[in-house]
Amino acid sequence: MSKIKILHVVRPAAGGLKNHLINLVRYTDKNKFDVTVACPPNCPLFEELTSLGIKTLPIPLLGELSPTKDYAVVRTLVKYLHQSGTTILHAHSSKGALVGRIAAIIARTPVVLFTVHNSIFYEEWPQWKKSLFAYVERLLARFTDRIITVSEALKQELIENEKIPAKQISTIYNGIEVDKFTAKVDMLSIRKELNIPELGPVIGTIARLAPQKGVTYFLKAASLLKEYQVNFLVVGDGPLRESLEQEVIELGLQKRVVFTGNRENIADILSMMDIFVLPSVTEGLPLTILEAMAAGKPVVATRVGGVPEAIVEGKTGLVVAPRDPEALAVALAGMLSERDKLIRMGLNGQKHVVEKFTIQHMVDRTTELYTQLLANKKLSADGVQGQQETDRHGMEG
Incomplete structure (x- = not known):
């Protein structure tokens, strides 16, 4: 049976976010899943991923908004999602989730997830920026199969500030070695x-x-x-x-x-x-x-x-x-x-x-969620591959 292909999308990352993603990728079952990470080159995350032999897709994604580069990133991701037959797009951080989910919508990627690692409503932001951010997140949430938060406190923040339904959010605690x-x-x-x-x-x-x-x-x-x-x-x-x-x-x-x-x-x-x-x-x-x-x-x-x-x-x-x-x-x-x-x-x-709070607990909960979301859509590795072949032939025709 074919492996389920996963693409993680993330901005330049260091510290806890970097370690979380590397551990998640390293310990995901390689017999069931084929994992690639899309992230900017010349950053600690990219360097560590390549040193571990993990497949990477270089993208010019910045931490702040940059319409020109963000558009280029979306185009790169859409092309990759179509050509690779990716089944699951898993975005990390608000910026990775913005470009990743837009690309997934265009490419009709079957399963889309977003992990929220930290509060996305910074106190120093003006109210108009918080309101705009909440509106965009609420809109993109409609095209997201599940949002993962690393704590119950973050889950409550999304429910209260963005009006995201509780049933769309799963809390999976971070884990360590x-x-x-x-x-x-x-x-x-x-x-x-x-x-x-x-x-x-x-x-x-x-x-x-x-x-x-x-x-x-x-x-x-x-x-x-x-x-x-x-x-x-x-x-x-x-x-x-x-x-x-x-x-x-x-x-x-x-x-x-x-x-x-x-x-x-x-x-x-x-x-x-x-x-x-x-x-x-x-x-x-x-x-x-x-x-x-x-x-x-x-x-x-x-x-x-x-x-x-x-x-x-x-x-x-x-x-x-x-x-x-x-x-x-x-x-x-x-x-x-x-x-x-x-x-x-x-x-x-x-x-x-x-x-x-072990890595194994974190990875098991995450991969169980992948499997559940695929089952909800009546998808298997073979079924997904067949559908994507049909989509590609339709595009070529």
């Missing part, structure tokens, strides 16, 4: 590599240094804990790095805060931390808190998006209000005073991730 984060490491050597003093606990965050990640609130909380002998770690890079480094100087934290930039050995770094912090102002379901729990670390994170769905309050970590450095500092101070509680929360977190 738990085993990657359980290995023992030489913590002193990692501290030395990152120029962290040997003494004192390490409280760290891993994030793109952009406004939505709220790292400034992490630094402000650190300034409220000066009497503690704590080392603070900021892993990642981004447009705010220079201003955040300047803020450290203004707060008098030069000897306490270390910026590492982007790092590949995230599992080793997490293993060396005592507490992981995610101070975001908006999120979907961040992989970093799942990875921290898998590494056996208690988590303090903000009450945004799907974060409260991942953290069991008081058992695997603590959840605080966003943009509130005082509340964050109080939570951290309480944890630092109870070493046994830190260890207990870390162990609870490991168990929680294994039960609910």
Whole structure:
């Protein structure tokens, strides 16, 4: 029997979105599905996909709107969808979903899905832009067989803001490779590599240094804990790095805060931390808190998006209000005073991730959804192939 052909469409991606897509593609059953990813070349996602031997389709897709290039992307996708006989188009992120679904409509692709990874209503947007975006999404949703959200919070946002019917939305939680984060490491050597003093606990965050990640609130909380002998770690890079480094100087934290930039050995770094912090102002379901729990670390994170769905309050970590450095500092101070509680929360977190947030669980739920949608349309691999042959001959005639 022929394999079902899937085309994933995504904008330039790094961080959690990149890791989510790579894991989904890597672990999708190759005996049943033939997978290709359409994404821009010369970005971390494209480079990693090609290094893994995953089929790619280069497209000039930008993160922001660009009518000329977006039109070119749609044309490329339509041509590929027709020629390849693709059965399922699975778009990721709002920009990938815009061009991907338009192409799928034109190409009459049988099954269309869209995964929402984060809030699509940014607070800094003017109201007219939010309203326009909601209208476009509501229109395209009519041509989408299923919308996947990575948290129940995102599902509720789509229901309330876009008036998407609940039955059209499925929540599938992000998943991680738990085993990657359980290995023992030489913590002193990692501290030395990152120029962290040997003494004192390490409280760290891993994030793109952009406004939505709220790292400034992490630094402000650190300034409220000066009497503690704590080392603070900021892993990642981004447009705010220079201003955040300047803020450290203004707060008098030069000897306490270390910026590492982007790092590949995230599992080793997490293993060396005592507490992981995610101070975001908006999120979907961040992989970093799942990875921290898998590494056996208690988590303090903000009450945004799907974060409260991942953290069991008081058992695997603590959840605080966003943009509130005082509340964050109080939570951290309480944890630092109870070493046994830190260890207990870390162990609870490991168990929680294994039960609910593995890659296999995420992939199984996604592929079950593919199969269900194909069955709803009375399609099989052979049936789809036959229909597409008919469509192509009709076009040629």
